[in-house]
Amino acid sequence: MTQVKNTFQFEDMLKKHHLKKTAPRLRVLSMMYSKTTATSQPDLENVMHDIDRVTLYRILNIFEEKGIIHKVFDLNGTANYAVCSSGCQENHHHDEHLHFNCTRCKNVYCINDLYLPGLTLPEGFKAESFTLYANGICPKCEKKPHH
Template identity: 70%
Template sequence: MVAQSTTKRFEELLEKHQLKKTTARLNVLSTMYGKKSATSQPELESVLQDIDRVTLYRILNVFEEKGIIHKVFDLNGTANYAVCSSGCEEHHHHDEHLHFNCKVCKSVFCLNDMSLPNIKLPAGFRAEGFTLYASGLCPSCSSKKA
């Protein structure tokens, strides 16, 4: 069961983005905030069995539009979703951080604290965002291999 203070925080987040406080939305937020890595819709479906596929799809879409979560792709091209930083806004994500794909467990991690290089584009190009990926072994899989 989700702690009452956590539920209150999620309700305030939904209010901030002018979204109805439904049980399904609160459960999706609770599940996503409880994960250390990004998660795919099929993974969420397996955990949140009381939410049908279409409802979950709509929740993920509206959360992404509102800047609550962002989409990141794994090594197989599958969309995964991760909680955004507090700097994200509706239709304008600030998820320009390193995304790490583990080749063993297939998890996708947002490495928010990494310093990224300043990217200077050629004249005429205007970036509205970028994604940087790295792949290898996550700490858990590295320790199992050692």
């Protein structure tokens, strides 16, 4: 379940990450925190008509760089963005959780409450990040009759 934040918390978040408080950044943060699934830039463009594509692209990039959001790919290879856990920092994401792609509704869910064992790699390998995906049917789609 997403945590609802207010404008002051978003302003504090921007300040903490040394970002200027701008109306478009605050709107994108508000929209991202209101979603229960990852969302793509085109989906954001469809609901945020007053923010042009280039500005939205820059906002998503700086938020990802600062550890506010992380990128996850859907079944079509489209980049989607989801809010990071509080453990993420600038240029170092801790989004080692399961990303669940629903094959029916095409939504991407971040599953944070699943225990994942540590990653043990062969000698000489050093992981900087990893992404774990599962594909299947989400609870919403499981309840609906399939056409």
